[in-house]
Amino acid sequence: MKTLFWLQTGACGGDSLAILSAEAPSFEQLLLSYGIELLWHPSLSHAPAKRFDALIEDIASGSQKLDILCVEGSIITAPRGTGLFDSYKGRARMDIARSLAERAEFVVAMGTCASFGGVHAASPNPGDCTGMQFNRANPGGLLPAGWRSRSGAPVINIAGCPAHPHAMTQTLAALAEDMPIALDPLNRPSAFFSMLVHQGCTRSEYHEYDIEDAQLGGHACLFFNLGCQGPLTQAVCNDDLWNGVSSKTRAGVPCFGCTAPNFPREADLFTTAKIGDVPLRLPMGVERARYMAYKNLARAAAPQRVKDKEMDV
DSSP: OEEEEEEEOBOOSHHHHHHTTOOTTOHHHHHHHSOEEEEEOTTTOOSOHHHHHHHHHHHHHTSSOOSEEEEESBEEOOSTTOOTTSEETTEEHHHHHHHHHHHOSEEEEESHHHHHOGGGGSTTOTTOEEOSSEETTEEOSSSOTTOOOTTSOOOEEEOBTTBOHHHHHHHHHHHHTTOOOOBOTTSOBTTTSSSBTTTTOTTHHHHHTTOBOSSTTSSSBSTTTSOOOGGGOBOOTTTSOBTTTBOTTTTTOOOOOTTSTTOSOSSOTTOOOEETTEESSOSTTOOHHHHHHHHHHHHHHOOHHHHTTOOOO
16 A cells, blocks of 8 residues: 655646546546555545644654655755645645755656746746745756666656656556666656647648648647647647647647746746747757758648648648
C-alpha cells in the first residue's frame, strides 16, 4: 500500500478537477486497484483541518510513512523569501512543501505551476513564484537542481495547465507498481512528453500545405497567424483526447504550449510572431532555410479542396 498526500499551494485547483475525469485508470481505480491510500486531498478529504495538521506533524516526525507527495500550484516565496503571502496558520506553505518533500519517496509536481511556476510566475511575478525544482526553464526552484527524494528521484513534473488526466493517473499508477519512469531533460515523464501536439492534429494537412486561417472559426492551420504552439509543444493532447472526445486544436482553439516551462509566453497568445512571412519560432527540429523553400513549394502543390479549406471528413 502506497500512501499519497496532495498539497495545494498557489493554484486554481484545475489539476484536481482534471484528474477526476481520468478513465485509464480513473482516480477511483488508483485507490481501489493500485493500492494507494489517500492520506489527504484538499477537495476530496472529508476529515477536519486538524487531521491535515496532524498528518503534517506525523510525516515530518517520521511516524507516518509518505510514499508519494503531489504538489499542485506554484510555490509563492514572497515577500522577501518568507513565503508568507501563501501561509497556513502562520506557516508558509513553501516550508510545508519542503518539509514533506524531504520525507517523501517520490515528489510529483502536478501541473505547470508546480513544475515551472506557470501563470503565477509570469512577468511581473508579484508573488515571486517558482516551481518545485524549476524556475521557469531554469533548474532550481523551491528545491535546488541537485535535490533528490528518498528514492533518489528528482521532482517528477507532470506539466500542463491543467495537466492531462492520464498523464497524472498513469504516472501515479506506475509509482504504485514500482515501475521505472523515464524522464526528459525537464524531468517530465517521457511517455507523455515525447510527441508533439501537432501529431494527430486534424489540421495537420493544412499545415503541411501552408494553408492557414487568419481568424478563428475555420478549419485550416492555426500556427502561421493565430499563435498555435502545437508544432513546438510536447504533449499527448491529440493522441489521447481529453475526455476521449476532443482537444484545443480540434475545438478550433490554438495550442498555447501549456506544458512548456515558459508558459505563458510574454506575447499575444492569438498572434504568431514572424520574420517577414515566416514564423519566428519554427516547428521543432526544422531548419529555417529549408522550411521557407519547402513551404513555398507545398502551397503551390496543395489540392484544391485544401486551398478551399474544406473540412476533411
